[in-house]
Amino acid sequence: MANIALFGLDIGKQTFHVVGHDAQGRPVFKRQFSRNSLLEFLARQPVTRIVMEACCGAHWLARKLAGYGHTVQLIAPQYVRAFVTGNKNDFIDAQAICxxxxxPTMSYVAVKSPEQQAMSALHRLREARIGERPQAGNxxxxxxxxxxxxxxxxxxxxKQVPVWLQEESGLPALARRVLERHFDHWCALNRQITELDAEIAAQAKADDVASRLMxxxxxxPITxxxxxxDAGNAKGYGSARDFxxxxxxxxxQHSTGGKAKLLGISKRGDKSLRRLLVQCAHVIMQNAARWTSAMAQWTVALMMRRHANxxxxxxxxxxxxxxxxxxxKGGEYRPSPTP
Known part of the structure; x- marks a missing residue:
């Protein structure tokens, strides 16, 4: 199969569907594999380009296939959806990936390292526990x-719940036992969040990239x-504007006929990173009047004429x-002096 220039791989939990294109973009290969047979098959193939969607398990598989010498790229699923023609099945999805x-203008997702995936999982765990705490309180x-x-x-x-756990509170014994279980669950969530915050802070101080971002x-440390x-080395973005x-x-933007029409922020991409950066912006806004850097003065001047949001x-x-x-580009943040 030396004439195959591109493999499109649709990922499943147990089954994987592969479509191959030649150098002219014509489909010349189509086959379904199990997990083990897929790895054995691609390990025997000449070095080629393999593309798949950036979904669950894609980063591990990308690292595995890159170890065989292949060039592996990940595409965001929303960019593949537009190329699905007719009905949807796994082979059509693999064809759409190809x-x-x-x-030539397609954007790709950077492959994460195992350490980045583990840290991302730690943040997802923290977010899940933070989401559970208000539920327990309610x-x-x-x-x-x-x-x-x-x-x-x-x-x-x-914090007033321990008062109502006492016998003289007037609550029935069964209600007090149910309340105690709810309160223990809330306290356990609170402890887990505190421990996760401390662990993330320690990991951030030990990590070179995170320490430079701080x-x-x-x-x-959380942001x-x-x-x-999640952003890695940012090599997947052509410029700061793209990021x-x-x-x-x-x-x-909803522009046509040479007339530019701008709307509200698009809210695309990772909403967790966007929320964290907006929270960081609020921190700067609260302290900008006491700081002397160019960014602080720019913030103060903008706050005088525009809404806080x-x-x-x-x-x-x-x-x-x-x-x-x-x-x-590396390095640390060097604040511009006051103009």
Whole structure:
């Protein structure tokens, strides 16, 4: 099969569908494999280009196939969807991957290292626990409200729960036992989040990329660690503008007939990274009046004439560009002096 120039690989849990194109873009190969037979087959093939969607298991498989000498690239699934013609099945998906990969302007996702994947999983665990904590708190509030106890809103009310776990509280014994289980679950989630924060902070200090990102104003260990894990070396982005656009920190555009029409921010890409950068922007906005750097003065001047939300998005865009420069070119953040 020396005439195959491109393999399009549709990934499944147990089955994998492969379509091969020759140098002229004609489909010349189509076959279904199991996981083990796929690795054995591609290990015997001459060095070629393999493209797949950036979905679950793609980064591990990309590293595995790159070890055989192949050039492996990942495409975001939303870019492949436009090339699916007719009905949808696994072979048509693999064919669409080949069609998308043949476009010279196609954007690709950088393959993550095992360390980056592990750190990304740690952040997903933290986000899951943070999402569970309000649910546990709401269950405690609702349970006590059924017995006529209206706790103060938020954590301040949860801290009063031990009072209602006592026998003289007037609650039935069974209700107290249920409340105790809810409260223990909330406390366990709180401890896990605290431990995860400490672990991420320690990992960020030990990691060279994350420690350099923490030199940027407003960026702490959580944001720096997730940027290092999810953005990698930023080589997949042609410029700082492309990186900021990939996070949805630029206006949506609906222009035609030579008339430019800009809308609100697009909110594309990783919403977790976008949220973290906006939070970092708010930190800078709160402290900009006390700082003397050029970025702080620019922020203060913008806050005087635009709404705070607009300033936060504009500043998050600026931070994203600074992050790209550090990831792609190395070095640390060097603040510009006051003009």
């Amino acid at each position: 069609e998308a990969a043949s476009r 269950q405690i509030h609702a349970l006590l409200l059924e017995f006529g106890v209206a706790l103060p809103v938020g954590v301040r009310g949860i 030199t940027v104003p407003g960026i702490g 720096a660690s997730q940027l290092a894990a 900021a656009a990939s996070l949805g920190l630029v206006p949506r 607009i300033v936060a998005c504009a500043l998050a865009n600026k931070l994203a560009r600074v992050v790209w420069a550090i990831l792609a």
